[in-house]
Each structure stands twice: as structure tokens, then as C-alpha cells.
Amino acid sequence: QVQLVESGGGKVQPGGSLRLSCATSGRTFSMYAAGWFRQAPGKEREFVAAIHWSGGDNTHYADSVKGRFTISRDNAKNTVDLSLNSLKPEDTAVYYCAARRWGLSVIAGQYDYWGQGTQVTVSS
Numbered sequence: 001q002v003q004l005v006e007s008g009g010g011k012v013q014p015g016g017s018l019r020l021s022c023a024t025s026g027r028t029f030s031m032y033a034a035g036w037f038r039q040a041p042g043k044e045r046e047f048v049a050a051i052h053w054s055g056g057d058n059t060h061y062a063d064s065v066k067g068r069f070t071i072s073r074d075n076a077k078n079t080v081d082l083s084l085n086s087l088k089p090e091d092t093a094v095y096y097c098a099a100r101r102w103g104l105s106v107i108a109g110q111y112d113y114w115g116q117g118t119q120v121t122v123s124s
Helices: none
Strands: 003-007 010-012 018-025 032-039 046-051 059-061 069-074 079-084 093-101 118-122
Touching: 003 093, 018 032, 018 093, 018 118, 032 069, 032 079, 046 069, 046 079, 059 069
Parallel strands: 010 118
Antiparallel strands: 003 018, 018 079, 032 046, 032 093, 046 059, 069 079, 093 118
16 A cells, blocks of 8 residues: 655746655555646646656656656655746646556556645746
């Protein structure tokens, strides 16, 4: 069993930055791929970024955030972070951390564990 708790959301002006963190529990989290998804009001949940259980450069990003967001993980601390830079109003959404065994995926339905979400609002 893996439990996930997100933090770090808030309100920021366009062009600003935030850093989201996902704290996890479970001794085997280092064997899980992790992903970040987001859901805006009235829209479906969409993929943002994912990282392989081994971390490093084994990552994947949605085209809409590539070059602006960075996913990273620290298996010793059981955390997965998402750095959000050059934020745009269209980035406003609830951001969710998720985990799955084995390889990373861009499909929400393939993740087994989810956090409760953290709100990110980009507005002037």
C-alpha cells in the first residue's frame, strides 16, 4: 500500500513559480513510477509529468508543460516534486500525485494510488 500527500499549491501571478511536493509512505515506493496529473474545473484529468522508479532523466512530460515544469524524486526521502515555472493562467487546476508499479505511464487509469490533490491558481 502506498499513501500520497501533496503540498505546495497556492496562488501565483502569471510568469511565477511554484514547487509541489508529494510525500509518500510505503517501504517499496522506490519501486514505483510516479506521475503528476491535473484537473481544471469542467475538464478531464490530464497527464502532466511522470518519472521512472529509478529517477534521473527517465521522465516524460506533456507538451503543454515541457520546458517549464520539472519532475524529480528522492527515493531516500520518499518524495516526488514538481517544479512549475513560467506559469500561465491555463495551468490553473488541482494537481494530483500518483504512483504505479513498474514503468511510467501517461494514462491516469494505469495508476494505482492517488493523493488528495493540491490547488494551483495562476491569476493576476
